[in-house]
Amino acid sequence: MKQIKEIINFFIPIIIGICFLIYIVYSSSSDRLKEHVQPLSYYFQITKKNKGKFLEFEGYDENHYPVKFCEGEFWDIYNSVEIGDTLLKKKGETNLILIKKDTTLIFPLLWDGKQME
Secondary structure, three states, X not given: OHHHHHHHHHHHHHHHHHHHHHHHHHHHHHHHHHHHHOOOOEEEEEEEEEEOOOEEEEEEOOOOOEEEEEEOOOOOOHHHOOOOOEEXXXXXXXXXXXXXXXXXXXXXXXXXXXXXX
16 A cells, blocks of 8 residues: 555656646647747738648739748638638738628637637
Protein backbone atom coordinates (compact mmCIF):
# COMPACT_ATOMS: atom_id res chain seq x y z
CA MET A 1 0.00 0.00 0.00
CA LYS A 2 2.87 2.36 0.84
CA GLN A 3 4.47 1.68 -2.54
CA ILE A 4 1.25 2.59 -4.34
CA LYS A 5 1.09 5.93 -2.50
CA GLU A 6 4.74 6.61 -3.37
CA ILE A 7 4.09 5.82 -7.02
CA ILE A 8 1.01 8.05 -7.06
CA ASN A 9 2.87 10.87 -5.30
CA PHE A 10 5.67 10.52 -7.84
CA PHE A 11 3.47 10.54 -10.97
CA ILE A 12 0.87 13.16 -10.02
CA PRO A 13 3.30 16.12 -10.29
CA ILE A 14 4.62 14.72 -13.57
CA ILE A 15 1.10 14.40 -15.02
CA ILE A 16 0.20 17.91 -13.84
CA GLY A 17 3.42 19.24 -15.38
CA ILE A 18 2.72 17.56 -18.71
CA CYS A 19 -0.84 18.94 -18.76
CA PHE A 20 0.51 22.42 -18.02
CA LEU A 21 3.05 22.17 -20.87
CA ILE A 22 0.37 21.00 -23.31
CA TYR A 23 -1.79 23.96 -22.29
CA ILE A 24 1.11 26.42 -22.78
CA VAL A 25 1.99 25.06 -26.23
CA TYR A 26 -1.66 24.96 -27.31
CA SER A 27 -2.47 28.49 -26.14
CA SER A 28 0.72 30.00 -27.55
CA SER A 29 -0.01 28.41 -30.95
CA SER A 30 -3.47 29.97 -31.06
CA ASP A 31 -1.98 33.32 -30.00
CA ARG A 32 0.57 33.08 -32.84
CA LEU A 33 -2.25 32.37 -35.29
CA LYS A 34 -4.12 35.50 -34.19
CA GLU A 35 -0.92 37.55 -34.43
CA HIS A 36 -0.43 36.27 -37.99
CA VAL A 37 -4.01 36.88 -39.11
CA GLN A 38 -4.77 40.28 -37.57
CA PRO A 39 -2.46 42.40 -39.78
CA LEU A 40 -3.77 40.85 -43.01
CA SER A 41 -5.92 43.03 -45.23
CA TYR A 42 -7.79 41.88 -48.34
CA TYR A 43 -10.54 43.28 -50.53
CA PHE A 44 -10.95 41.65 -53.92
CA GLN A 45 -13.39 39.94 -56.26
CA ILE A 46 -12.80 36.20 -56.48
CA THR A 47 -12.08 34.76 -59.93
CA LYS A 48 -10.61 31.41 -58.87
CA LYS A 49 -10.78 29.15 -55.84
CA ASN A 50 -8.74 26.13 -54.90
CA LYS A 51 -8.58 23.94 -51.83
CA GLY A 52 -5.59 21.77 -51.16
CA LYS A 53 -3.46 22.03 -48.10
CA PHE A 54 -4.48 25.71 -47.94
CA LEU A 55 -7.47 27.87 -48.81
CA GLU A 56 -6.58 29.64 -52.04
CA PHE A 57 -8.60 32.40 -53.64
CA GLU A 58 -7.43 34.54 -56.51
CA GLY A 59 -8.93 37.63 -58.00
CA TYR A 60 -8.54 41.33 -58.69
CA ASP A 61 -8.82 44.33 -56.40
CA GLU A 62 -10.68 47.55 -57.24
CA ASN A 63 -7.59 48.80 -59.17
CA HIS A 64 -7.54 45.57 -61.24
CA TYR A 65 -4.35 44.33 -59.59
CA PRO A 66 -4.13 40.56 -59.11
CA VAL A 67 -4.55 39.32 -55.54
CA LYS A 68 -3.93 35.88 -54.10
CA PHE A 69 -5.23 34.77 -50.70
CA CYS A 70 -3.45 31.64 -49.49
CA GLU A 71 -3.91 30.74 -45.84
CA GLY A 72 -4.47 27.69 -43.71
CA GLU A 73 -8.03 26.47 -43.41
CA PHE A 74 -8.85 28.49 -40.29
CA TRP A 75 -12.19 29.76 -41.61
CA ASP A 76 -15.10 27.58 -42.70
CA ILE A 77 -15.62 29.61 -45.85
CA TYR A 78 -14.63 27.47 -48.85
CA ASN A 79 -18.01 25.88 -49.62
CA SER A 80 -19.77 29.25 -49.46
CA VAL A 81 -17.50 30.96 -52.00
CA GLU A 82 -18.67 31.38 -55.58
CA ILE A 83 -16.74 32.96 -58.41
CA GLY A 84 -17.68 36.65 -58.49
CA ASP A 85 -18.04 37.02 -54.70
CA THR A 86 -15.92 39.62 -52.93
CA LEU A 87 -13.60 38.68 -50.08
CA LEU A 88 -12.95 41.25 -47.36
CA LYS A 89 -10.50 40.91 -44.48
CA LYS A 90 -10.04 44.05 -42.40
CA LYS A 91 -6.67 44.75 -40.81
CA GLY A 92 -6.76 44.21 -37.05
CA GLU A 93 -9.68 41.77 -37.20
CA THR A 94 -9.77 37.99 -37.51
CA ASN A 95 -13.06 37.50 -39.38
CA LEU A 96 -13.33 36.96 -43.12
CA ILE A 97 -16.28 38.68 -44.77
CA LEU A 98 -17.76 37.23 -47.94
CA ILE A 99 -19.85 39.72 -49.90
CA LYS A 100 -22.31 38.10 -52.26
CA LYS A 101 -24.77 39.76 -54.65
CA ASP A 102 -27.64 39.62 -52.17
CA THR A 103 -26.05 39.02 -48.75
CA THR A 104 -22.93 39.34 -46.63
CA LEU A 105 -21.55 36.41 -44.63
CA ILE A 106 -19.08 36.67 -41.74
CA PHE A 107 -16.72 33.78 -41.02
CA PRO A 108 -14.95 33.77 -37.65
CA LEU A 109 -11.41 32.52 -37.22
CA LEU A 110 -11.41 28.91 -36.02
CA TRP A 111 -8.86 27.08 -33.90
CA ASP A 112 -9.33 23.35 -33.42
CA GLY A 113 -12.84 23.70 -34.86
CA LYS A 114 -13.90 26.34 -32.33
CA GLN A 115 -14.39 30.06 -32.80
CA MET A 116 -11.53 32.16 -31.45
CA GLU A 117 -12.31 35.22 -29.36
